Amino acid sequence: EAGVAQSPRYKIIEKRQSVAFWCNPISGHATLYWYQQILGQGPKLLIQFQNNGVVDDSQLPKDRFSAERLKGVDSTLKIQPAKLEDSAVYLCASSLDPRYTVRNEQFFGPGTRLTVL
Amino acid sequence: KNEVEQSPQNLTAQEGEFITINCSYSVGISALHWLQQHPGGGIVSLFMLSSGKKKHGRLIATINIQEKHSSLHITASHPRDSAVYICAVTNYGQNFVFGPGTRLSVLP
Numbered sequence: 001e002a003g004v005a006q007s008p009r010y011k012i013i014e015k016r017q018s019v020a021f022w023c024n025p026i027s028g029h030a031t032l033y034w035y036q037q038i039l040g041q042g043p044k045l046l047i048q049f050q051n052n053g054v055v056d057d058s059q060l061p062k063d064r065f066s067a068e069r070l071k072g073v074d075s076t077l078k079i080q081p082a083k084l085e086d087s088a089v090y091l092c093a094s095s096l097d098p099r100y101t102v103r104n105e106q107f108f109g110p111g112t113r114l115t116v117l
Numbered sequence: 118k119n120e121v122e123q124s125p126q127n128l129t130a131q132e133g134e135f136i137t138i139n140c141s142y143s144v145g146i147s148a149l150h151w152l153q154q155h156p157g158g159g160i161v162s163l164f165m166l167s168s169g170k171k172k173h174g175r176l177i178a179t180i181n182i183q184e185k186h187s188s189l190h191i192t193a194s195h196p197r198d199s200a201v202y203i204c205a206v207t208n209y210g211q212n213f214v215f216g217p218g219t220r221l222s223v224l225p
Contacts, residue, residue, distance in 0.1 A: 042215030
């Protein structure tokens with residue numbers, strides 16, 4: 001079974017530029033998560049999709065971050081314009097619908113390491 | 118106070134040593150996860166526990182629900198075990214709550 005795919009793996013941009021990340025979840029997983037992980041910290045949830053609808057985006061900085069999952073499969077996360085503090089690893093994860101899964105196992109992609117100069 | 122805490126924050130061991138990483142949490146949970154993150158960034162799930170103990174190869178994970186504590190043990194550690202180990206909890210389908218991670222370096 002193929003895992004969660006992400007691209008690019010690495011990205012270096014200058015502040016105020018724009019960047020987009022792509023994620024393809026495991027086939028059949030209705031729920032998709034984007035996390036931001038700053039060096040030395042645990043992942044922080046940015047947004048959770050259930051199919052193509054947003055379940056939780058309370059920690060997404062909406063003035064500069066946006067995400068979509070138009071057909072309920074692939075997702076893109078965009079930052080526009082980027083700031084220095086956005087340097088982090090951006091992780092995508094997917095799972096079966098957690099409403100029907102007691103233990104909620106998430107499967108993570110390899111992450112995209114973003115450096116903002 | 119963070120809902121999930123880990124200790125130690127950093128750990129350096131010699132190859133072959135027995136390693137223990139601890140996790141404590143303050144919220145109700147239905148499952149606790151131990152995750153491994155290598156320098157490239159990707160995260161791999163090692164264990165998902167709701168009670169007792171699980172073993173996989175040289176890795177052992179235990180959980181004490183009453184004390185809200187879990188431990189991850191690595192026997193006969195090897196340099197390839199060098200990674201960040203993250204404890205995360207979830208409660209009946211709610212989102213993960215992650216600990217800050219423990220950075221392990223195993224020296225040859």
